Amino acid sequence: MHTTLTRAECGKDHGCRRLQNLCLNCQQPLLAGYDLDLLKSTFLPEVVRRRSVRSIWRFWEVLPVTHPAEAISLGEGQTPLVRCQPRGPFTRFNNLYVKDEAFNPTGSFKARGMSAAVTRAVALGAEAVALPSAGNAAGAATYYAAQAGIACHLFMPEDTPPANIVESLVGGANAYRVNGLISDCGKLVAQGCERFGWFDLSTLKEPFRIEGKKTMGYELAFDFADVDGTEQLQLPDVIFYPTGGGTGLIGMWKAFDEMEQLGWIGAERPRMVVVQASGCAPIVAAFNVGADKAAEVTDAFTVAAGLRVPKAIGDFLMMKVLRESNGTAVAVSDEELLIGVDELARFQGIYACPEAGAVWKAAQQLVEQGWLDPTERIVMFNTGSGLKYNHLFPVPDMPVLDHNDPDVLDRIAH
Secondary structure (H helix, E strand, O other), X not given: OOXXXXXXXXXXXXXXXXXXXXXXXXXXXXXXXXOHHHHOOOOOHHHHHHOOOOOHHHXXXXXXXXXXXXXXXXXXXXXXXXXXXOOHHHOOOOOEEEEEHHHXXXXXXXXXXXHHHHHHHHHOOOOEEEEEXXXXXXXXXXHHHHHHOOEEEEEEEOOOOHHHHHHHHHOOOEEEEEOOOHHHHHHHHHHHHHHHOOEEOOOOOOOOHHHHHOHHHHHHHHHHHHHXXXXXXXXXXXXXXXXXXXXXXXXXXXXXXXXXXXXXXXXXXXXXXXXXXXXXXXXXXXXXXOOOOOOOOOOOOOOOHHHOOOOOOOHHHHHHHHHHOOOEEEEEOHHHHHHHHHHHHHHHOOOEOHHHHHHHHHHHHHHHOOOOOOOOOEEEEEOEEHHHHHXXXXXXXXXOOOOOOOOHHHHHHO
């Protein structure tokens, strides 16, 4: 495994043969690096295409293993890129796609990161992991820990979607509800790790979740080559990403850089768009004033649990991505994003999570503002299944049909 941990804010290099979280020098995230020059001659797109494995581990040379057999995997990744049909509110968009992460194990993109993180944690001797989660990360951590045979401890805000709580408990996690935000949960995780020796899997406090999520960037390049029927890997013009902790955004940008160094793609990049909920939009606020870091949001609220992150440790990395890509950041109200969920379901047949409803409404907003051309190649990420959020759409009062009534269908017709 030609992997190093480096590129913390202070630039200090770290070894990768022990369990570790943040840089001890600057307390900022560690990022993995690979000997890409060494891989250039053997790790090629045509090699990846020939592999039969259906998971993120088809890219194992740029993931933290020496052999793919070491991976803790449930078949994550290789999610579909769905082209939106130009109907209803989508009519103006000629090349709009949804990368549908709901097809992952446990129903969200979090499976990618947890596969890589748990793989490396187990290889380095972890016997128990812990993390704060407002939703999908909890379920993913539960099931990858179960696959690995290690304990999982979860601290979740008390308004975490019920489906995520049930999912975690069924999977055998030790789950605790906390009367606060995910940041309050994070404090308890840190204390528990110090006291009980758990390994902290918190977003960007652990170096390898980002490695699993970066595979979304690798997959997009192959997806668009397939769309065009060419061998040459391609990227879209614009990517809309719902952003809480921001690991997926940072990971994809890292993947694009790695692919360029490998000679797979050129220097052109998609414009990256961060989408947040108006009740918790620290990155949007910081971007709008040109700041490098974001202030913590107090009393954060949104029904999109994955966006309810009042302070992201990787905020400065997200700002870097937005500026380097000539991207932007958009906030969407809860009312709007729920309309977005409805429209994706009714017009595209995709029962998306509220976070995806937000990216769709953000795309419409930017078209109206003239920032986005609806004929560009646009990718929106649906980061999870809408089934996790059924509690937001209670079943209305419905008449019960009498199947013995011979006139029942006549009444429906009228």
